[in-house]
Structures are given as C-alpha cells and as structure tokens.
Amino acid sequence: MVSETPRPKALVVDDERQMVDIVSFALETQGFDTVQALDAETAWQLTRQHAFDIVILDVMLPRSSGLTLCRRIRLDSDVPILLLTAKGEAADRVAGLEAGADDYVVKPFHPRELALRAQGIVRRYRDRGDGSRTVVGDLVIDHRSSTATRHGQRIPLSQSEFRLLATLASHPDEVLGWSYLLQAVWGTDSLLGGREMVKTAIYRLRAKLEDAPTDASYIATVRGRGYRMMQRPDDRRS
Incomplete structure (x- = not known):
C-alpha cells in the first residue's frame, strides 16, 4: 500500500481573530491543517505540544512581540517561520531575519499568495536532497538532513540559513550575486530591500560558521x- 505524504500543519498566530480565520482558510484550501493562537504565550505552548511544519506569525502581538516569540522558537526549533508585518521598511524586514524568520509577507496581502508562499517554504523544508554531503574545510554539510556540523558539532541554522549555506557550497569559489541568492534561497526576485536581506543573512551565517578554533573564513565578500x-x-581574500 502506498502511503500518502501527511498534510502539513501550520500554526497561525495573530491577535486579530478575523485575520487568523482568513489566513487559516487560505492555508486549508492549499492542503494545510491549521492550529490558531491569538497571543504569543499560547503560541509558545502550542509549539511545545505539536510538531508544526510552519509558523505564520504576526509581528505585532499583545504583551510579547512576534519578534520575541520568533527568537524564542528559534532557540528551540528550526521550524520555518513566516512573519506577517504591516511595516514595509527594509530595516523591519532585516529585523525579522535577525530574529530567525525564514520569510515575511507585508500587510495587506492576498491570502492565496500567502498560502502559496507557505506551501513553497514547507516544500523546500521537506526536500532533504539526495543524501550527498559537501565538505569545506572542517565544515560538513548534509543535504539529506539539512544540517551542518563542524568538528562533529551541529551548527544551529534556520532553514533559510541552511539553504544559503548549501547554495554557496554547491558553487565553490564561484561568486554569486545577491539577486541569484535571493531567488535560490527565498524563491523570489521581487522583494524590496533584497540586497539588505542577503547581506544580513550572510552576516548571521558567518557569525555561526566562523566561531571556530581555527577562526576560518568560509565566505568571502567580493566587493x-x-x-x-x-x-x-x-584563505581570507575578499
């Protein structure tokens, strides 16, 4: 008997009941099961009780912000996080990435577009590759499990950080532009502030990779x- 791929489960977090219902309905029409939360603490407890495939998280929440919750989740899990924000400034999007988010959607948005974006994120998360590994110095990248280790110790990476690392590692010594990385990692070439997104993600990835006894420089900037x-x-050329 052929087993079916289980329906992805999404946690939808927003303090506006109408918004939660709209997002949940859009996700369900694309094959998701959804769980809802109206505040950060409830959402946190739900992440402890369920294995979610994605968290759809509003930035503006009562008592504790979505960014704070995002950081809290990221310390405990690599589940993909898609932020909902009414703020369209590049600095706000960068703040979301720094908190550990994988992607974001700016309000107002089309519900079906959000659902398709979430679907793409989950598909990439579930795609664990062909089992091959890439080795760069003392860094081992496992494409099947979407993990990276150094000296046998796992490096805590979000899914977008892993995709960024895997993309760079699959083109050794080749210069990749920010627009190429934006498409390869986040699946879009239309985000405003995309250059800053990539720059911030590279900075965070470097910080995690280069905290090593060898102090090795893995990623070079080609001005x-x-x-x-x-x-x-x-080789520290840049």
Whole structure:
C-alpha cells in the first residue's frame, strides 16, 4: 500500500481573530491543517505540544512581540517561520531575519499568495536532497538532513540559513550575486530591500560558521559582485 505524504500543519498566530480565520482558510484550501493562537504565550505552548511544519506569525502581538516569540522558537526549533508585518521598511524586514524568520509577507496581502508562499517554504523544508554531503574545510554539510556540523558539532541554522549555506557550497569559489541568492534561497526576485536581506543573512551565517578554533573564513565578500564560498577556508581574500 502506498502511503500518502501527511498534510502539513501550520500554526497561525495573530491577535486579530478575523485575520487568523482568513489566513487559516487560505492555508486549508492549499492542503494545510491549521492550529490558531491569538497571543504569543499560547503560541509558545502550542509549539511545545505539536510538531508544526510552519509558523505564520504576526509581528505585532499583545504583551510579547512576534519578534520575541520568533527568537524564542528559534532557540528551540528550526521550524520555518513566516512573519506577517504591516511595516514595509527594509530595516523591519532585516529585523525579522535577525530574529530567525525564514520569510515575511507585508500587510495587506492576498491570502492565496500567502498560502502559496507557505506551501513553497514547507516544500523546500521537506526536500532533504539526495543524501550527498559537501565538505569545506572542517565544515560538513548534509543535504539529506539539512544540517551542518563542524568538528562533529551541529551548527544551529534556520532553514533559510541552511539553504544559503548549501547554495554557496554547491558553487565553490564561484561568486554569486545577491539577486541569484535571493531567488535560490527565498524563491523570489521581487522583494524590496533584497540586497539588505542577503547581506544580513550572510552576516548571521558567518557569525555561526566562523566561531571556530581555527577562526576560518568560509565566505568571502567580493566587493560590488557578491559572495563566494572558499574551498580553503583559511584563505581570507575578499
């Protein structure tokens, strides 16, 4: 008997009941099961009780902000997080990435567009690759499990950070521009502030990779062109 792929489960968090219902309905029409929360603490408790495939999280929540909850979840899990925000400024989007979010949608948005965005994120999360590994210096990237280790110790990466690392590592010593990375990692080329998104994600990824006894530099910045994964991490050219 052929087993079916289980329906993805989404946690929808917003303090507006109407918004929660709209987002939940849109997700359910795309094959999701949904669980709802109207505040950060309830949402946190739900993440402790259920295994979600994605969290749809409003930034503006009572008592505790969505960014605070995002950081809290990220310390405990690598579940994809899609932020909902009424703020369209690049600095606000960067703040979301720094909190550990994988993507964001700016209000107002079309519910079906959000659901399709969530569907794409979950699909990439579930796609664990062909089991191959990439080795760069003392860094081992496992494409099947979407994990990276250094000296046998797992590096805590969000799913977008892992995709960014895997994309760079699959093109060793090749310069990749920010627009290419934006499409490869986040699946879009239309986000305002995309250059800053990539720059911030690279900064956060470097901070996690280079906290090593060897202090190796894995990712080089090629000024005016993009970023390059070094085959020999001790080579600090930039």
